[in-house]
Amino acid sequence: MAQNDPILSKLLTLAAKRFERDTAGLGPDDDFFDRLDINSYQAMELLTEVEEEWGIEIPDYEVQDVRTFGALAALIADRI
């Protein structure tokens, strides 16, 4: 997924704002657990924010193996 993809850009901004991180340097191949320094509880919070922002439903089992921003953005694109 390209760095300038609109869904990815919005996702990076959303995640950075929620966990008070800098978006600079965040890219599609980054592991969001590592780069945001979040645990599984906070990952659930991110999922809630994503569902709310895009007005979609993403069952947990679909994100179970998702670890990068690019993969999550692709999942969002599939659900819009």
Place this chain on the structure above:
Amino acid sequence: MFAPHSSLLPWPARVALSRLGRQASLAAQKFRARTDIPPTFHGDAIGWSLEGQTLEVVLHREPCNEIGSVMLRELEELADYVRAGAGGARALLFYSTAERGFSAGADLRELYSGMVDRRGQGMSRWQMAFEVRDFLDRIHAVFDTFDTAPITTIAVVHGFCFGGGFELALTCDEIIAEKSARFAFPELRLGLVPGFGGIPRLRRDLGNAVVRDLLLTGRSINSTKAGSVGLVSQVVPRGRGLEVARRVGEQAAKFDRATTAAAKSFAKPIPRDELRREKDLFIELMGSPVVEAALKKFVESDDPHSYLP
């Protein structure tokens, strides 16, 4: 989570006596009201105080109000207070000060360490099943009391409302969900079903398609979805749940007490037969080696995904 036992009697006698004592105590509670419970309480897991005509119960056990022996003991005190009239309260509300949410459910670490300790003491699966039943009898007595209390009951939910925590919320007449709330029954991941009355109470409130999806996939749903399927009465912004719930309590308190009790018992009958069968099923499944293996995996996991159903 398991009941203590120090008697010199052989285990079947101990367990039988314990169960008889518990059943007699539970039966007696229906006919007498304790008068020694303080109107304000601050324990290790919960606290309560009467605010106006609403009894406010705070869950404050970190990390996320896991329901184990400490929480259960204090909930039993609360249930006794509710049976005794809750200081004249006309409404009861539960909320959590844990940052992560309302409650993550049963204390799985305590459950697992209890299993390992009991096995180390030479206790058989049958003995453990008796003790699990004792624990479930206690928690069902507490939850049934909240479910049937003749006053309006409200759960204010934010963040995680999983497993046993979800089951506690389902005893309430109304659930007010903040935007951050997520509801799930992840028990099947552990080779179990919900055991604190979750399935019958969910079936009482929702259509079977939603019930089966939650149960059979272990997925969580957010507050918007919970509102759309009729699980929650109001969805409110983050941090606003308690304020909204207080207004609901004040409104409910305006009505005639007996009419409220009659309306509630008509609109929210307790599914006793299903509750009993769910308890039996849980105990049957607890005997499976799948459960101990899953609990071990959960307790020992350092996977950041470990809490994802």
